[in-house]
Amino acid sequence: MKEGLLIILxxxxxxxLCDTINQLFLKSAIDSLNFSLTFNIIKIFxxxxxxxxxxxxxxxxxxxxxxxxxxxxxxxKADLNFAFSADSMHYIFIALASRFILKEKITSLxxxxxxxxxxxxxxxxxx
Amino acid sequence: xxxxxxTLRILLLLITSDILETAIQFFFKKSALAQAEFAxxxxxxxxxxxxxxxxxxxxxxxxxxxxxVFIIWSAILSKIDLSVAVxxxxxxxxxxxxxSIIFLHEKITVLRWLGIFFILAGVILxxxxxxxxxxxxx
Numbered sequence: 001m002k003e004g005l006l007i008i009l010x011x012x013x014x015x016x017l018c019d020t021i022n023q024l025f026l027k028s029a030i031d032s033l034n035f036s037l038t039f040n041i042i043k044i045f046x047x048x049x050x051x052x053x054x055x056x057x058x059x060x061x062x063x064x065x066x067x068x069x070x071x072x073x074x075x076x077k078a079d080l081n082f083a084f085s086a087d088s089m090h091y092i093f094i095a096l097a098s099r100f101i102l103k104e105k106i107t108s109l110x111x112x113x114x115x116x117x118x119x120x121x122x123x124x125x126x127x
Numbered sequence: 128x129x130x131x132x133x134t135l136r137i138l139l140l141l142i143t144s145d146i147l148e149t150a151i152q153f154f155f156k157k158s159a160l161a162q163a164e165f166a167x168x169x170x171x172x173x174x175x176x177x178x179x180x181x182x183x184x185x186x187x188x189x190x191x192x193x194x195x196v197f198i199i200w201s202a203i204l205s206k207i208d209l210s211v212a213v214x215x216x217x218x219x220x221x222x223x224x225x226x227s228i229i230f231l232h233e234k235i236t237v238l239r240w241l242g243i244f245f246i247l248a249g250v251i252l253x254x255x256x257x258x259x260x261x262x263x264x265x
Contacts, residue, residue: 075159113252123242
């Protein structure tokens with residue numbers, strides 16, 4: 001498996017990236033609706049209905065299907081415990097996308113956590 | 128407005144979601160074994176592989192479980208904060224390797240366990256920081 005390690009890691013990065021893109025589309029579709037948290041069932045139902053007719057939601061869905069397909073490729077080639085651990089790299093992409101695309105403020109605690117995840121992935125990949 | 132109180136019922140829901148998350152990965156792994164030999168860079172053989180996988184009942188069991196976890200998570204998050212829920216739910220990072228050892232006969236070195244614990248610690252810090260961010264009023 002060693003010589004294929006780089007290919008596997010790239011594929012995991014690709015599935016994480018597709019996941020992140022899906023999250024961004026989902027977030028953008030939800031934000032465009034101005035929904036405030038409520039327990040009113042009718043309002044929640046209306047919100048979901050409005051969400052379902054957003055093209056962005058379906059664009060995100062396409063990416064999540066691509067992500068699943070790549071994930072299945074990864075699982076057929078790599079050990080489950082390795083792939084599952086390495087898949088935590090989506091936390092890195094989410095942090096970067098939140099910071100640079102959504103312009104959210106990332107606290108130092110979150111950067112520290114993201115750093116620990118990177119160290120963990122390196123250890124898992126080296127072993 | 129923080130929802131922090133983890134009742135026994137929520138704890139049970141969180142443990143259930145951990146177990147189901149692990150089951151999802153196990154099902155997907157099983158379905159991926161349906162077609163062992165193919166080349167990643169040959170589109171034709173990738174299509175053959177995906178066709179075989181999507182015919183596997185394990186894949187559909189996995190997707191069904193994904194839907195179940197989604198519903199359970201919606202219930203959990205209506206009761207407690209994400210910053211409280213995620214650290215408890217992150218035990219699938221330990222559960223998946225354990226299932227891999229027992230049911231898939233995979234081997235895990237000490238260095239890999241160390242990496243897994245680093246990732247777990249990182250995930251917990253990231254989820255705790257979501258509380259910090261909300262406390263700042265943003």
